[in-house]
Amino acid sequence: MSNAGLVHDEGRALVIDTMMFPEMAEGIAAELRRRGARADVVLNTHHHVDHVGGNAVFDGARLVAHPKSADAIAHPPPAAVYDSFIPAYAGRFESLDVVPPEPSLDGLDLPRDARLRSYAPAHTVADVAVWLPSSRVLFTGDLAFFGVAPLAFQGLVSSWVAALDDLLALDPAVVVPGHGPVGGTRELALVRDHLAALLAAARDDTPLLPDEVGEWLEADRIPVNLERARQEVRGEIGAADLSAIPANAGTLFH
Ligand SMILES: [Zn+2]
Structure with missing residues (x-):
């Protein structure tokens, strides 16, 4: 399951992602109530359903996303696509109504010293990280797994x-990834180097050398990611058009 986060100060809070279904986001809402805080701003870091499906829970908050992410959220794939990609929750997506975010990150009044850093494209058409410079805490959304x-x-x-080079340059003390346990710059660098190795293997037409990321869960994604890097090297995709999907992406659907 995906991670979500909250930053609160003096009773108001920024919520970072809302997980996949409202009942999952209820846990965030309960924690806010326990702290006597209300959700002031809710950020969808990117358009994937496991980060936006609980948006409905935060009625009354200003719900926002990067304009490109908001557009993707407004045009979701058929529920059957989610059913086959996330079979553990098959049947749930048909009735999931995702509240669309406002397509703007402008004019936000964020708690503490939280600031947003946008990367478009990166993991998806647009991804937003949240950086707290005084505590050196970084919420990456799916820029890190x-x-x-x-x-x-x-x-x-x-x-x-x-994007990961930019985030590493911040030298965060704590990194909250989109998926998996909290880590730091070591883990962030592992992801960065793994992605760079995919690109090098695609460019040089050489095999991908084994690394620590290859031992992580969901390693069947790696051949698909490598094909994605090859698509980029062949010029089939670029920042202006990411729509062509890797030929082997079907291996991720059940
Ligand atoms: Zn994602």
Whole structure:
């Protein structure tokens, strides 16, 4: 399951992603109530359903996303696509009504010193991270996966590597990934180097050398990610058009 986060200060809070179904986001809402805080701003870091499905829980908050993510959220694939990609929850997506976010990140009044960093494209058409410079805490959304292989089939690998270079330069003390346990710069660098290795293997037409990411969960994503890097090298996709899906992406659907 995906991670979500909250940053609160003086009774108001920023919620970072809402998980996949309202009952999952209820846990975040309960924690806010326990702290006597209300959700002031809810950010969808990117358009994937496991980060936006609980949006309905935060009625009354300003719900926002990068304009490109908001557009993708407004045009979801058929429920059958989710059923086959996430079979553990098959049958649930047909009735899931995702509340669409406002397509803007402008003019937000965020708690503490939270600031947003947008990367479009990266893991998807657009991804937003949340950075707290005073505590050096970084929420990456799906710009980072720890302990579970990243999923690159809709993104642009070279831009994702550049995004991770930018995030690594912040030298965060704590990194909350989109999936997996909390980590730090070591794990962030592992993901960065793995994605860079995919791109190098695609460019040089050489095999992908084994690395730590290859031992993580969901390693069957890696051949698909490699094909994504090859698509980029062949010029089949680019920042302006990411729509062509890797030929072997079907292996991820059940
Ligand atoms: Zn994602």
